[in-house]
Amino acid sequence: MQAITREQLINKAVALLADGTVKYVLGWKKGEFDYDITPAVFETAEELNADFVWNDFCGANFSKYLVAKTRKLDGKILVFLKPCDTYSFNQLLTEHRFDRDKVYAVGIPCNGMADIAKVKEVCGDGISSIATEGDALAVTTIYDDEPVKVAVESVLAERCLNCKSKKHVAYDELMGEDGDTLDSNRFDEVAKLEAMTPDERFAFWQNELSRCIRCNACRDVCPACTCEKCVFDNPTSGVENKAPANSFEEKMFHIIRAFHVAGRCTDCGECSRVCPQNIPLHLLNRKFIKDINEFYGEYQAGAEVGSRAPLVNYTTEDLEPGEVFDRRDTNA
């Protein structure tokens, strides 16, 4: 269960609309089921009361929407940010991607978001309703008379199990208690991949990426991917790539994207959340984050506005290229 209630968020939004602080509210809109929630722009108290939701399925990170919305909308926008979302928010500001003056950011605490795929693993398909009961979800399906109780903790999204921070690094106003950055185990899976032989690692990624359908959802949702025109979409770029010619090209797309966002990726995990084929794309990005930490010292993209990422910041303490070469014996 989340520490802040839906009613508290609606009251906050209604108050900010009423006193003229903001003209628009970026929030989560209810869907057909209790888990298919869509990001939406609200303008009135009536709209908020009717359709605004806040529950354990509000995973979408709104930061990237600010790029388009601050250009399009003619007034200040209220955005609700979970702790991990605030890192993307700062990173986008560092890259001058939206007008900070047009945004009113309200930080809200997050106890982790549930992954509907994990819920379905436990309860099966055919879900007719999901109600929050304390720290559990009461899941009713059309196949069972009684709801199945599932602990939220047992169905948390991977990125929430490895949450890096409960602390908000950006906001105009904070609701509830702020948390701290956490010692997460998020690099454990990367370490496992590093321990593999090159052949094993190739086989791992071959298997995962072979499912890719090249829908570009990972790129389109990624707050670090805000190019006005992606090179892969540009017919005049010479490398336009609507479909992969072979499995090698498929891997290249994801690897090139990981290189492109290296040092700027905040590890928000949206890429893996939206992948229709459950490809653990975040592991590519985490490998870069882990390497950057080890080569240049700890660095968290988005922790502050205006920080210079190690990859674009030369210092005399930087490791020599030869040291990277020496790592080849460890497979990593």
Next chain:
Amino acid sequence: MRKCSLDSLNAVFAKIAEAAELYLPVNCTDGSAAFSKWEEGKEWSNNLNTVKSPKEFFFPQTEDLVAFKTSGKNIEIIDTRKEREDFVVFGVRACDVKAFEVLDNVFLLKEPYDSYYTNRREHGVIISVACNRPADTCFCKTFGIDPADPQGDISVWKTADSLYWQANTERGAALLEKIADLTEDCDTAAVDAEKEKITKIMSKLPLANLTTEGWGAGKTQELFDSPIWAEMSEACLGCGTCTFVCPTCQCYDIKDFNTGKGVVRFRCWDSCMYSDFTKMSAGQPRLSQKERFRQRFMHKLVYYPENNNGLFSCVGCGRCVAKCPISMNIAKVMKKIGGKENE
């Protein structure tokens, strides 16, 4: 009608695979299912839906059409066409079978015929299976599809211990003949009971009452300028997930790949959600995501029926409902913009 025990299924698959390549849904390492070529040790997945639909068997995501090789001032045209050998697709759901009809209308039934598609269609035998455990995202009934009575060359029903087979076409009957040693004659009692069970489940689905009212041929003027398109497309990422998991989306692009010494001309699935979809010399006719979003639903629910005797080109498989990164989908669009019955 013929039946076999579930225990003997492996032997049945082996027998079918002797005569033709056999494909069926198997589990992937991530827990989802995908159609895969059967070989000893591969098991039929219990998953309801594969992430990618079986349309790929007839309309693959990419295929080479022709190649050109240049030497001096000469251009050599190389036919790269591959004739398809006979194959069998087992475990196709009623919705996905109906989707083949939608694709046939585009590629097969009207001139000019698509010879690549036709070749594969002629060599494929479809074995459908009744859905006894539909998902919350399913709404095939909305489009008049009965998941208890799937079409195809052969229809199959699965009960706790048996599999029931019924041939619907000559091709289907010929295939059943090949596995006659492994199946036995039976009456339809068990299948009738199964059908009744499925029909009951269907009425309980969350989207059971979704209707096509307000949609269909002739609705262009009425729906095209609805202000709701802007609102519903507001959060659309412009990714291609809905179109690529869709069993009926049929749009493609034809591209040239420069090999250095020539050109390979291939076609690949395209998505109306993409910024360069149908881009031509005058530019992209759909300038914002609102127009692209509208195109997808107007095509499925208005333009296609207009050109195909009222047939909708959505089959309610629910893949886009389950997979859209922002959970915006055709069911929401139909309810919001469609007729009063959905309110």
